[in-house]
Amino acid sequence: MTKSEGLSAILQAVMRNSAKAAKDKYYPRWHLAPITGLLNDPNGFCFDGKYYHLFYQWDPLSCEHKNKCWGHWRSKDLITWQHQPIALLPDEFYDKDGCYSGSAVIHQGQLTLCYTGNVKFDDGSRTAWQCLAVENQRGGFDKLGPVLGLPEGYSGHVRDPKIWQHNDKWYMVLGAQTLDKQGKVLLYRASHLYQWQLIGELAGSHLGGLDDAGYMWECPDLFELSGHFILLTCPQGIKKEQYRFLNSHSSAYLMGSFDYSTLQFQHGDLIELDAGFEFYAPQTTQVNGRRLLFGWMGVPDGEEMYQPTIANGWIHQMTCPRELQIREGQLYQQPVKELQQLRQNVQYWQGIADDAPEINGFCVELEVELIDSLLIQFSDSLELTIENNQAILKRRSVKNGEWQSRFWSGDIKHLQILCDSSSVEIFFNHGLGVMSSRFFPSAKKIINFSGKNTIKLTTWQLNDAL
Ligand code: FRU
Incomplete structure (x- = not known):
């Protein structure tokens, strides 16, 4: 051209x-x-x-x-x-x-x-x-x-x-x-x-x-x-x-x-x-x-x-x-510390994961502490399971709808998760491991927690930066 x-x-x-x-x-x-x-x-x-x-x-x-x-x-x-x-x-x-x-x-x-x-x-x-x-x-x-x-x-x-x-x-x-x-x-x-x-x-x-x-x-x-x-x-x-x-x-x-x-x-x-x-x-x-x-x-x-x-x-x-x-x-x-300026409406919660409040919307940041086993579901198309010192991220394929998995191993004590309209970045143990993925939910944008163990949860809504 x-x-x-x-x-x-x-x-x-x-x-x-x-x-x-x-x-x-x-x-x-x-x-x-x-x-x-x-x-x-x-x-x-x-x-x-x-x-x-x-x-x-x-x-x-x-x-x-x-x-x-x-x-x-x-x-x-x-x-x-x-x-x-x-x-x-x-x-x-x-x-x-x-x-x-x-x-x-x-x-x-x-x-x-x-x-x-x-x-x-x-x-x-x-x-x-x-x-x-x-x-x-x-x-x-x-x-x-x-x-x-x-x-x-x-x-x-x-x-x-x-x-x-x-x-x-x-x-x-x-x-x-x-x-x-x-x-x-x-x-x-x-x-x-x-x-x-x-x-x-x-x-x-x-x-x-x-x-x-x-x-x-x-x-x-x-x-x-x-x-x-x-x-x-x-x-x-x-x-x-x-x-x-x-x-x-x-x-x-x-x-x-x-x-x-x-x-x-x-x-x-x-x-x-x-x-x-x-x-x-x-x-x-x-x-x-x-x-x-x-x-x-x-x-x-x-x-x-x-x-x-x-x-x-x-x-x-x-x-x-x-x-x-x-x-x-x-x-x-x-994530660079500057991104903390996007945070608003901080909420703290502690208890059994099964009782954790669901989170509405994906423009959020989460910190989770004290994890033994835990399942976090992002609407209908992405799931993070933590069990036996392993994180498994499952996602529905955009090509054929089948679930696919990715893995990170370690004794996971801390998660920092940054979410946006169609992406998630998960930082394990303050950044020793990371998983970045896009996902395209067809259902309502909700994040759910399940598990029998106690977790400590901090959540923020994130401001738009556009
Ligand atoms: C990596 C890459 C580079 C190349 C560019 C072209 O994604 O293949 O090697 O320079 O993309 O867009």
């Missing part, structure tokens, strides 16, 4: 569909979602000293994975976000099949994007360029073009640059696939943003003690947290286990040590970052010493296309903003 054709088609789509989307009973009241079309990965998450910026993969023209643009929001408080001009359209020869995921940095005072230009050929193959764009006076972005082509020995699936600065050098991690289809994360280094040098494979399938760990690793993100290094990655094609890695594509992390002088990363096993039905392609940024994260509350699988919101011209949403921390050597994820 040319830029002007693209912009006029997007304007039409927004005018035609956005009112319908906003009125949808499943449209989030306080999570970020597309005004029309399809949203996927969070991109370019950063803070410029005044505003947080969150870009996102956006197909404004359909509810499919086509026409990938970068949408752009900014916020002063991580709660209310304002739409900004569309940042990137796939209108150049080097990004004509999508301005794919990437990151942002503030460079010489300018918001600078690094993204993947995706190019497909008639024979089904593809290539990828890592590209730059800088913010202009009008709040849009001027493309500077490709700064990196495909490395030798890898397929056309090389994408999702996450860049950062350390001392006087720039670093980039890039998702990649070898010619014999193994997923890897590549590490690059640069003295300035236009000239990158490949250092090598940082992690991936058949490296660092991992066996066959998938055919493609997407959306890498490497950062230091309290003396540990964490590599977030989305390995595609890893083997499903009985209780883990059950989504068609998983979001996971490796924890270990990274040495800037040898550029080696030593790490342990792959750990799932979120055990729910929908969580993928997370991205982090560091702001005033805090490591903040957004994830896409979706997964690229065959089932997404059965979601009922497509009838109203939109699909998918972001997670809530979260903060990552290391406590006693383990990674924790919790």
Whole structure:
């Protein structure tokens, strides 16, 4: 598409569909979602000293994975976000099949994007360029073009640059696939943003003690947290286990040590970052010493296309903003404290779970303490059971109505649950485990508790943040 054709088609789509989307009973009241079309990965998450910026993969023209643009929001408080001009359209020869995921940095005072230009050929193959764009006076972005082509020995699936600065050098991690289809994360280094040098494979399938760990690793993100290094990655094609890695594509992390002088990363096993039905392609940024994260509350699988919101011209949403921390050597994820400003009408209750009052509406936050066994039902389509040191989240499939399950194991003493019109984020033991899922109830929006044990319950209604 040319830029002007693209912009006029997007304007039409927004005018035609956005009112319908906003009125949808499943449209989030306080999570970020597309005004029309399809949203996927969070991109370019950063803070410029005044505003947080969150870009996102956006197909404004359909509810499919086509026409990938970068949408752009900014916020002063991580709660209310304002739409900004569309940042990137796939209108150049080097990004004509999508301005794919990437990151942002503030460079010489300018918001600078690094993204993947995706190019497909008639024979089904593809290539990828890592590209730059800088913010202009009008709040849009001027493309500077490709700064990196495909490395030798890898397929056309090389994408999702996450860049950062350390001392006087720039670093980039890039998702990649070898010619014999193994997923890897590549590490690059640069003295300035236009000239990158490949250092090598940082992690991936058949490296660092991992066996066959998938055919493609997407959306890498490497950062230091309290003396540990964490590599977030989305390995595609890893083997499903009985209780883990059950989504068609998983979001996971490796924890270990990274040495800037040898550029080696030593790490342990792959750990799932979120055990729910929908969580993928997370991205982090560091702001005033805090490591903040957004994830896409979706997964690229065959089932997404059965979601009922497509009838109203939109699909998918972001997670809530979260903060990552290391406590006693383990990674924790919790909703950022700023979200507490949405809380209103606090209610406390204690007693046998069977006697707990039902909760009306889904724009709520719950805290539950003292749990041995417990069942929480969210209307007719989602259930959380806690029993024998295991949480089982069951949900009715949008495709065929069958119940499916996801699992998290641990001695669960505390639950924090953030709900919205069609999503739930469940934090176990103050964020040691998380399950994020969408759900689409057909019955009245009610949350019910059952169980023979005593629980302590705190509930808040949540204000709209739109
Ligand atoms: C992850 C992903 C990325 C890619 C983008 C395209 O969901 O497949 O690897 O850059 O989405 O929208």
